[in-house]
Amino acid sequence: xxxxxxxFVAGVAVILLLAGLGLYPMALVMAxxxxxxxxxxxxxDVDVYEDEPLRVIGLTMLGGLLAGLVTGVVARVxxxxxxxxxxxxxxxxxxxxxxxxxxLGLVLSLIGPLILLNYERFNDALDxxxxxxxxxxxxxxxxxxxxxxxxxQAGFRPGGAQGPWIVRLLGLGVALPLLFTGVGGxxxxxxxxxxxxxxxxxxxxxxxxxxxVAFLAGAALLVAGSVVQSIxxxxxxxxxxxxxxxxVLLWLRYAIHIGLLEEAREIEIGPEITCxxxxxxxxxxxxxxxxxxxxxxxxxxxSAAAVPGGGER
Amino acid sequence: xxxAAPAAPGPRNIQLGRLSTPKLFMLAAIGMSAVxxxxxxxxxxxxxxxxxxxxxxxxxPPPPRAPVVTKELYQxxxxxxxxxxxxxxxSIASSDANGVTLQAVDPDGSVWGxxxxxxAPTADKDPQTxxxxxxxxxxxxxxxxxxxxxxxxxxxxxxxxDIHGVGGPYLGTIDSPQGTGQQEAVISLAASDGQSxxxxxxVSSPDPNNLPFxxxxxxxxxxTLLFPSEKNG
Numbered sequence: 129x130x131x132x133x134x135x136f137v138a139g140v141a142v143i144l145l146l147a148g149l150g151l152y153p154m155a156l157v158m159a160x161x162x163x164x165x166x167x168x169x170x171x172x173d174v175d176v177y178e179d180e181p182l183r184v185i186g187l188t189m190l191g192g193l194l195a196g197l198v199t200g201v202v203a204r205v206x207x208x209x210x211x212x213x214x215x216x217x218x219x220x221x222x223x224x225x226x227x228x229x230x231x232l233g234l235v236l237s238l239i240g241p242l243i244l245l246n247y248e249r250f251n252d253a254l255d256x257x258x259x260x261x262x263x264x265x266x267x268x269x270x271x272x273x274x275x276x277x278x279x280x281q282a283g284f285r286p287g288g289a290q291g292p293w294i295v296r297l298l299g300l301g302v303a304l305p306l307l308f309t310g311v312g313g314x315x316x317x318x319x320x321x322x323x324x325x326x327x328x329x330x331x332x333x334x335x336x337x338x339x340x341v342a343f344l345a346g347a348a349l350l351v352a353g354s355v356v357q358s359i360x361x362x363x364x365x366x367x368x369x370x371x372x373x374x375x376v377l378l379w380l381r382y383a384i385h386i387g388l389l390e391e392a393r394e395i396e397i398g399p400e401i402t403c404x405x406x407x408x409x410x411x412x413x414x415x416x417x418x419x420x421x422x423x424x425x426x427x428x429x430x431s432a433a434a435v436p437g438g439g440e441r
Numbered sequence: 442x443x444x445a446a447p448a449a450p451g452p453r454n455i456q457l458g459r460l461s462t463p464k465l466f467m468l469a470a471i472g473m474s475a476v477x478x479x480x481x482x483x484x485x486x487x488x489x490x491x492x493x494x495x496x497x498x499x500x501x502p503p504p505p506r507a508p509v510v511t512k513e514l515y516q517x518x519x520x521x522x523x524x525x526x527x528x529x530x531x532s533i534a535s536s537d538a539n540g541v542t543l544q545a546v547d548p549d550g551s552v553w554g555x556x557x558x559x560x561a562p563t564a565d566k567d568p569q570t571x572x573x574x575x576x577x578x579x580x581x582x583x584x585x586x587x588x589x590x591x592x593x594x595x596x597x598x599x600x601x602x603d604i605h606g607v608g609g610p611y612l613g614t615i616d617s618p619q620g621t622g623q624q625e626a627v628i629s630l631a632a633s634d635g636q637s638x639x640x641x642x643x644v645s646s647p648d649p650n651n652l653p654f655x656x657x658x659x660x661x662x663x664x665t666l667l668f669p670s671e672k673n674g
Contacts, residue, residue: 131462135469142473157480165472173460209615209622211644212552214582215534215544225618275620280487282624287612288585296584300620357618361581
């Protein structure tokens with residue numbers, strides 16, 4: 129994961145560099161693409177789609193892309209981001225951009241993962257998290273791209289103060305995608321725990337393990353993020369988004385933890401292996417006894433023969 | 442969807458992933474480069490060609506004035522100022538005790554110009570304060586609002602009605618919770634007769650097929666402004 133963290137930081141640095149050069153349209157495109165790009169690489173790296181790449185990629189990433197396209201177009205039609213929006217009352221802006229559009233996006237971005245829920249081969253709660261995150265990240269990126277494309281007409285350097293632009297780009301390229309992907313992953317975690325987890329684990333997430341409750345909680349977070357941005361701007365809006373990010377990431381982390389425990393109970397202690405994270409010897413089970421890293425959170429191996437003690441998939 | 446007992450999750454083999462660190466970084470670099478190339482091509486093919494001056498001068502004269510056909514009078518009872526606007530161009534979007542917001546709407550419903558007219562007792566707000574407040578409010582909805590430094594857009598002597606004031610042209614990009622939108626030109630001016638401060642703010646696309654006409658319609662309305670002292674005098 130350290131590699132992906134580094135790549136994320138590098139991507140944010142590219143966005144800030146482009147903003148510093150006044151190339152705002154290009155910075156916006158990079159902001160839209162960064163999280164989906166890294167998510168795609170992660171999904172490929174961990175081989176989560178196993179031997180059904182077309183179905184999984186189609187229903188998560190392409191499904192999310194389509195959901196983002198539809199939502200972005202609907203948003204532009206209902207509330208164009210031009211002088212028209214300035215003539216709207218605050219209530220109308222909040223109703224359309226703050227409530228309706230995020231809810232539409234959440235529903236559409238969940239369609240692909242919901243179809244995958246029918247396949248018993250994807251029986252890990254962590255699979256649900258990955259599908260939800262993949263679909264939601266692609267949704268967020270595409271919806272943003274549809275929204276910002278009207279600025280392309282203004283050329284490479286449309287002008288504008290850099291400070292507000294940098295704050296906004298951090299919101300659009302970091303805070304907003306994290307909120308969407310976190311909610312997508314957490315809601316799918318609840319779905320997978322309810323319909324794919326062993327009976328004993330179904331109550332492990334408490335109320336948030338109940339899919340309707342998780343959906344409502346996720347929707348509330350998305351709506352809160354959008355409403356805040358409808359009412360305030362600049363650093364305050366960014367700070368509010370980051371607070372919501374922390375909430376949803378804690379929720380997602382707890383859901384992943386439940387998924388890891390779920391898997392840990394199914395695994396017998398194996399022979400000694402070298403921890404891929406700290407490179408020290410440890411029994412092959414759920415966690416490294418030295419550094420504590422969860423082996424379930426690490427990428428799956430392409431074949432059982434790759435690692436001593438590994439089981440069949 | 443079935444809640445039937447699912448198969449037990451299988452144990453995962455562990456390794457550092459399908460991609461080695463150099464390969465992962467290389468793929469990410471290729472991906473980001475591809476994104477930048479696509480962005481470059483998208484902007485290059487979408488951007489509008491620069492508008493060259495067709496009159497040979499740096500600052501072109503305004504387009505020929507069309508006579509105001511449908512005259513509408515706006516009177517502010519609380520502050521005592523009034524002006525006439527072209528009812529064929531503008532319609533009232535909203536109003537309150539201090540002023541009115543007019544909009545110019547295309548047949549398809551899109552707003553191509555928004556004119557915010559506001560007033561305040563000068564004792565409460567001088568022209569500079571009113572201008573700053575307006576720009577601050579607009580900055581909540583327009584990212585990077587900054588003075589337009591293009592000489593052809595300059596307003597050498599900001600005037601509201603017959604009174605010299607403050608203000609000028611600005612540029613920014615409309616914002617929304619889902620992302621930024623279209624670039625907009627903003628012209629904001631404010632002046633005072635000593636009793637009341639009145640400000641006119643036009644928001645319009647900088648498109649040369651759009652802005653000159655919105656600016657002209659705004660100018661027509663602004664030129665008819667009577668401050669309270671002018672009405673009474």
